[in-house]
Amino acid sequence: MKSLIQMLFLILLATACTKDKAPIPSTPVSSTPSKWELIPGNYKVYDTVGVFLYDMEIAHSVGTSMSGNSLDSLIFTNFDGNFNFSALQSMNFLSPNNITIYHHIELHDSIDNRWNIYDLGSDNTYNNYRNDSIVLYFRKQNMPYWLNDGTTYYNGKRKHIAVKQH
Numbered sequence: 001m002k003s004l005i006q007m008l009f010l011i012l013l014a015t016a017c018t019k020d021k022a023p024i025p026s027t028p029v030s031s032t033p034s035k036w037e038l039i040p041g042n043y044k045v046y047d048t049v050g051v052f053l054y055d056m057e058i059a060h061s062v063g064t065s066m067s068g069n070s071l072d073s074l075i076f077t078n079f080d081g082n083f084n085f086s087a088l089q090s091m092n093f094l095s096p097n098n099i100t101i102y103h104h105i106e107l108h109d110s111i112d113n114r115w116n117i118y119d120l121g122s123d124n125t126y127n128n129y130r131n132d133s134i135v136l137y138f139r140k141q142n143m144p145y146w147l148n149d150g151t152t153y154y155n156g157k158r159k160h161i162a163v164k165q166h
Helices: 002-016
Strands: 041-046 052-064 070-079 083-088 103-108 114-119 133-141 155-164
Touching (some): 083 103, 083 114
Antiparallel strands (some): 041 052, 041 155, 052 070, 114 133
16 A cells, blocks of 8 residues: 555656646737738828828728639729729739739719829839838820810829828
8 A cells, every 4th residue: 555655646746747738839920911901091192392282092992703713902082183993903922012003994083084094113112002101103194085075185104102191
């Protein structure tokens, strides 16, 4: 009986002295917010010398293609102080916060004149969300419409700086 008690005591002592098992580390959660969490919001837009031009809103929208794939778009409200439109976004792996502002059909401004907007951001400097701002670089032109709309012909490059408001 004495040896049984000694054996139980040794077993208890051995189990009491073991290290607690360290918890298995969980898979790290990415702390980097996605493009769709960063970009949407309200912006103050300025020219390149800091003069305020207009307020703009950008929202994220998810649609579905005919094949069932997810399609991400950004909805621009009051873009260039005149336009509301959505632009389908493509994933740019070299610059994940790149913004596409190209609109492939005619846009109507606030007085119903027609325009085309073309994205001119070919590198990471333009049309890329960085540090709560976007340097918007685009071409605005009314070449196919100006005669029928009775307006002055315009075909120019525009550069605006949009600063996100918190």
